[in-house]
Amino acid sequence: MTIRLPTSPVSTLLKRVLGRAINVAEGGAAVKRAVGRRGDVLTIASRRFDLRRYDRVVVLGAGKAAASMARALERLLGNRLEGGLVVVKYGHAVPTRRIVVYEAGHPYPDRAGFHAARRLMRAASTLSKRDLLIVLLSGGASSLLPAPVPGISLSDKQRVTRRLLRSGAGIQEVNTVRKHLSALKGGRLAAMTSARIVTLILSDVLGDDVSAIASGPTAPDPSTFRQAVLCLKRRRLWSSVSPSMRKHLDRGCRGLEVETPKTGAPCFRHVLNVLIGSGALAVSEAARAAREAGFRTVIHSINLTGEARLAGAEFGAMARDLRRHVKPGRKPCCVITGGETTVTVSGQGRGGRAQEFAVAAAQAIAGLPNVWVAAVGTDGTDGPTDAAGALVSGQTAAQALRNGIDLNAALKQNNTYPILKRLGAHIMTGPTGTNVNDLYVLLVF
Ligand SMILES: Nc1ncnc2c1ncn2[C@@H]1O[C@H](COP(=O)(O)OP(=O)(O)OP(=O)(O)O)[C@@H](O)[C@H]1O
Ligand SMILES: O=C(O)[C@H](O)CO
Known part of the structure; x- marks a missing residue:
């Protein structure tokens, strides 16, 4: 990475200060600090994962740093890695060997992200409890993985994302809405697979709440349909979202749609969420x-x-x-x-x-x-x-x-x-x- 600054007496100093800050938080560097490997044993957050116990080791992920994270991880895993895919913003890909990198739209989701999200969900749902799934998440993943629930179209999601992001709403609010319109966010990725999951998370959310970063696809979700509706009303967006979206959220509030999984849900028994870096x-x-x-x-x-x-x-x-x-x-x-x-x-x-x-x-x-x-x-x-x-x-x-x-x-x-x-x-x-x-x-x- 080259930092280009306007010419000024402070440019050299700032280049050093910003360069050091960015490099320490770089996705690959964060993965290398967090994951150790000795022989067939991976150590992550003091937990040991004996790779011989798993039929397959697969990596799935998304976020602006996901490709850098994937590259570091595939080097660590070597030929024990079966394969995988990650989704990054256009231009943020880096060369990888076994993990496929898809590029997609950000901050406003697009069709490439929609297809990549489907591939990712398909890959997760075919894994069994004898597989190890390593999920790589960094900021931007929510936009990069649009997975609207049946009945809601991608263009509905694009519109609401655009409006929410321009409304001045904080990321907790934005992601409360996203989690209640998605087949994948708010813990639903964990719910769709029986694989053992370890999620490595690079945080761009103040306070590092893992249920908010990337809309917490493998974390219990404390937020509710009711809160999602309140967010939209508070930002005066309720009347402008599509009728199908309003219907879905309304039904959720009345208990007619399944809530996002909460703390204690069985799907989280096989999940370890690990924060590997932050602002x-x-x-x-x-x-x-x-x-x-x-x-x-x-x-x-x-x-x-x-x-x-x-x-x-x-x-x-x-x-x-x-x-x-x-x-x-x-x-x-x-x-x-x-x-x-x-x-x-x-x-x-x-x-x-x-x-x-x-x-x-x-x-x-x-x-x-x-x-x-x-x-x-x-x-x-x-x-x-x-x-x-x-x-x-x-x-x-x-x-x-x-x-x-x-x-x-x-x-x-x-x-x-x-x-x-x-x-x-x-x-x-x-x-x-x-x-x-x-x-x-x-x-x-
Ligand atoms: N013309 C504009 N002037 C100032 N800010 C804008 C403008 N257009 C969009 N934005 C802001 O840019 C934000 C999206 O930009 P950006 O991609 O930098 O966000 P981000 O926080 O890095 O995204 P993520 O959290 O998904 O990684 C929106 O939240 C919006 O408020
Ligand atoms: O992708 C997102 O949800 C934001 O960047 C927060 O992590």
Whole structure:
């Protein structure tokens, strides 16, 4: 992975800080840390799996980091691996030998994901209790594996996903709805196979709730049909979802559809869910790198939430206080935050939450000398764009003004991508092989 940053006095440092954070959370690296193999015995989370006891070892998975995870795992398993498949976002595939990698649409699901989900379910349901199924999950899997229940079409699902993702709803809410429309999410993958399951999970959900990450296909689901309906009503989407979807959810609320499996359900007796990495890991590695580079460094938060532009403005406002305290000749300062903000998209433009965060931060630090803010999605694609995020400074707002760029209008229209491009402020990485939370870095010299 190559990180491309705008030219600035902080670019070399930021490249190191972001590179270290992304590399530590990379899917393959996380799998190698989590899985040990000695002879025929795999060790995962202190549990031993004697491969001789299983007829077949199969890998299934999805998420932006699933191909990197699959490649590391197939190297570990060697010829003990029967085969498998994983689904990644377009462009996030890496070469593998035995595990087939399918590419599909993200953040809005498409037909390729629909077919891949069917193949994955078919593969899972043909396994027996004498087989070991290793499931690889990372962020993005929910969109990559659309598996609508009978009666609901893919286009119904595409529409509701699009509306939910643009409504400002948090991932717990979004996935509560997804789990109640799916044949695979919310523990239903575990319910459709009798194989022994070990699920390796790279988290992009704050708090690392395994029932929320990737909509928890192998985890007990604490949420209910009723909560799914409430989410849609709260976001004023209930009347705009398709009649078949409303009917299904309504029937679920009346007990006429089978609820997602809950804690204690027999299907989870043969499942081990293991968290193998998260945003917190990336944040601490970023902080370590900044300290090693001589910065006084603090981790401000590892679970920042809220509307991206408000969070960006507050983050930038911190620089005003710090500016007063950081004097020439003293150690420079670095503040690192991790999190997952949201954007309520009401405009027609292009952008993402890290880019909105950066634009709002640029306004908040306007005029401050030697202050920079970087906002980055660790997966390398912020929103439906090819930028990972952006780097802004105290001079960005003035530069925008000189070029006739209206930052407020860009935020209003959710159109931050084109203006950051014009300003040369984008951070580009391409697919990174991971997908944990976003990173926000404030530097004051
Ligand atoms: N024009 C826009 N400006 C700002 N944000 C946008 C815009 N269009 C979409 N978004 C946001 O982008 C988000 C999807 O982008 P992205 O793929 O980065 O999310 P993600 O959290 O990484 O996805 P996942 O959780 O599935 O991995 C949506 O939730 C939406 O709020
Ligand atoms: O795929 C998903 O559901 C989100 O990325 C959260 O894990």
